[in-house]
Amino acid sequence: MRLLISVFMALLCSIPVISQQVYSKKQPFAHTYSIVARDTVTGEMGVAVQSHWFSVGSIVTWGQAGVGVVATQSFVNPSFGPRGLSLLENGLTPKMAVETLLKLDEGREVRQLAILDVHGNVEAYTGKNCIEAAGHLVGDNFSVQANLMDKNTVWPAMAEAFKKSTGTLAARMLAAMEAAQNEGGDIRGKQSAAILVVKAKTTGNSWEDKVVDLRVEDSENPLKEMRRLLTIHTAYDFMNKGDLAVEVGNNTLAKEHYMKAQQLNPDNLEMKYWYAVTLANNGELNEAKTIFKNIFKQNSKWKELTPRLIKPKLLTISEAQLQEILKL
Incomplete structure (x- = not known):
């Protein structure tokens, strides 16, 4: 004391x-x-x-x-x-x-x-x-x-x-x-x-x-805006967890995290995009293509980005599968 x-x-x-x-x-x-x-x-x-x-x-x-x-x-x-x-x-x-x-x-x-x-x-x-x-x-x-x-x-x-x-x-x-x-x-x-x-x-x-x-x-309504931001913050927390799972090769876990992120922020194209990438990496190409098609229709820049993911191995699919996606 x-x-x-x-x-x-x-x-x-x-x-x-x-x-x-x-x-x-x-x-x-x-x-x-x-x-x-x-x-x-x-x-x-x-x-x-x-x-x-x-x-x-x-x-x-x-x-x-x-x-x-x-x-x-x-x-x-x-x-x-x-x-x-x-x-x-x-x-x-x-x-x-x-x-x-x-x-x-x-x-x-x-x-x-x-x-x-x-x-x-x-x-x-x-x-x-x-x-x-x-x-x-x-x-x-x-x-x-x-x-x-x-x-x-x-x-x-x-x-x-x-x-x-x-x-x-x-x-x-x-x-x-x-x-x-x-x-x-x-x-x-x-x-x-x-x-x-x-x-x-x-x-x-x-x-x-x-x-x-x-x-x-x-x-004009800071608490309403704060609630919106906190929801998005939580969604991006799941996105970050998904990214970390991808880095260690656990695409199944990444898929779970990306899905949770989408549920919180369903209008965010980027969240949908990385979920589609994870699906493709998991061999679920048909489901991934459906999502990719919708994204590319709204913003073609995401299609332009897609082949760039091959070199850093963020997208681990064959050339033939890549071309299927790019033709959407």
Whole structure:
């Protein structure tokens, strides 16, 4: 315990005091509602937000695999994101991290902040001068927080929706945000949204540590657009898995993944195309030809691409079979 306190004090002293003007032009007015949460099965951690403010995800949502996630909002102090994650990485609890950040901030009474760590520990704070309706609610492995809301039932509605939801962490957080909007949401309306999900353990490669990183920067209905993007994201996850299966020569598994991708995004020609390629590689040429014919009719460039797949062995069929496809 003494060692932990010593580490805490050392970190506190090492962080420079940043004098913050409460209404500085450098601090965007990201009045909003958000959620930080952890999936108890996968260990993934996420943060999601919606606001009547342009590109809200660029300032509110922060996360690091194996460490935690942060939502910093209201009259935003953006430094709370990277500094909060750094404090967690150095062994502080979310509660200690929040206390440290606020202690050094002159604008603390107009801030709203939530921090969740890799163990699911959460701490949230709502400054007494945040614009009403404002508040937060901390639950098991999550916290919801909101300010400038239409009414004070918004964040409780988020909490209930999250607890009752199923599926991936991203899907559950989106359900919470949709519940907030259905309850009245931001009194000004809606404009942008973001979802960030990071892995429970770092891979050592930052580009592999994000599970979901989606933003709707400017939209009349950002949550509707976010749901569309999340569906496409899931479809492309299956496409990526299919590609990996092709690389190791498992065309049967690739076929399964490509089929799932198509079901989620049935109008996407590329997904249909690679499914047809996999069918051809599996010896199911007649079924593949039916799909190829439909694709080529809509866009002849896919036919032009097809013979180019032979050299890298992405299409492993005979010359005669290739010509059958090209005659479609």
